[in-house]
Amino acid sequence: MSSGSRGLGARISGLFACHFLGFGFFLPFFPLVLQARGVEPAHIGYVLGGATILRILASPVLSSLSDRSGRRRRSIFLYSLFGGAALLVFLAADGMPLMALAVAVMTIFQAPIVPLSEAYALSAVKHHGLDYGRMRLWGSVAFVAGNLVGGWIVQVSQGVLIVVGMLVGKAATGLMAIALPNPSEPASASEHRDSSAVAEDKEKPRIFASPVFLAALLCLGLIEGSHAAYYGYSSLFFGRIGISDSLVGLLWAIGVIVEIGVFAVIGRASLHMSPLIMVQIGAGAALVRWTLFPLAENVWAMVPLQCLHGLTFAVAHFGAVRFVAGLVSEKWSATGQSFLASASGVLMAAGMAVSGPLYRLDPSYPFWLMAVCATAGSIGLIAMRGALVRQQQKYG
Incomplete structure (x- = not known):
């Protein structure tokens, strides 16, 4: 380099x-x-x-x-x-x-x-x-x-x-x-971009209105949004099982530290994994994390679950960002990423809204719902795999 x-x-x-x-x-x-x-x-x-x-x-x-x-x-x-x-x-x-x-x-x-x-x-x-x-x-x-x-x-x-x-x-x-410098790219790519710019402008509305793209956003949003109960109610749950406020901060810090470590090495790992596989790894880790979360009874049981944040957030987010980038042309990449952020935001907000009443019924319920959401997103992506691969081949 x-x-x-x-x-x-x-x-x-x-x-x-x-x-x-x-x-x-x-x-x-x-x-x-x-x-x-x-x-x-x-x-x-x-x-x-x-x-x-x-x-x-x-x-x-x-x-x-x-x-x-x-x-x-x-x-x-x-x-x-x-x-x-x-x-x-x-x-x-x-x-x-x-x-x-x-x-x-x-x-x-x-x-x-x-x-x-x-x-x-x-x-x-x-x-x-x-x-x-x-x-x-x-x-x-x-x-x-x-x-x-x-x-x-x-x-x-x-x-x-x-x-x-x-x-x-x-x-x-x-x-x-x-x-920052103006974006630069190889001459051959620039020539190709010039020859296809008009076509990409015309295709843009069809990209973001296509059922394949919208369904992929829903699935990715379910996986990323499965953190809703964690962001909204994990600190309350920690206190409920007797974890002190100082240790609550430590548990949150462990998750972020692992996230940073994963981001440090994930670039090289991604050379050997497709974005879809990375998202599925994150979804699988979310299923494990949110299923076991309510069953943990002390800080030592919570530590390994917090370490899974490196998979449920960092790996899933990295995979989702690359995945969406492969579904749209480079010209409309930021728009594609903004739709991903909005989909995750909508489903995160909905998850938090639903988690409140569920937490009052039983503190375990919102976390188990998050496990269901991540699993549903994963199954949806598997079901659409053929259509998604065909879409990615156009721009990947």
């Missing part, structure tokens, strides 16, 4: 790191920021829930606009800029309506950044031989750093510094994006 390719890989790693650093401030701590700004607890759910719906809807639309123009790095820069401006409005806002509007705008422009970054990274993998896993792992590292720093900040401020941390993340993301 040339020094230029290594430099490109470092910049893409930095892009992931900058975005997920800001997200590491946002995800755990932004509800506390809203509370500190005087938003009633009941209204916090409405603000964040409405923003989630807008994120799911906005991601494919804004990603498609970027794909159509072919200016992904400039789009990331502009979307980061607009999102940062919305955060400044949030800081200056006096009253919930304006704060809610600012959060909505910020979320809309935050939505396409990861799909666009994924598409740029996958293009670099294809044309420069870079390792996607080793670039993406820095996003996980930065997310953990944001969690740790945010946990300290939130104890010494009323939330303003959390928003400042999010602003730093957005500004850094925009600067890293605009510092």
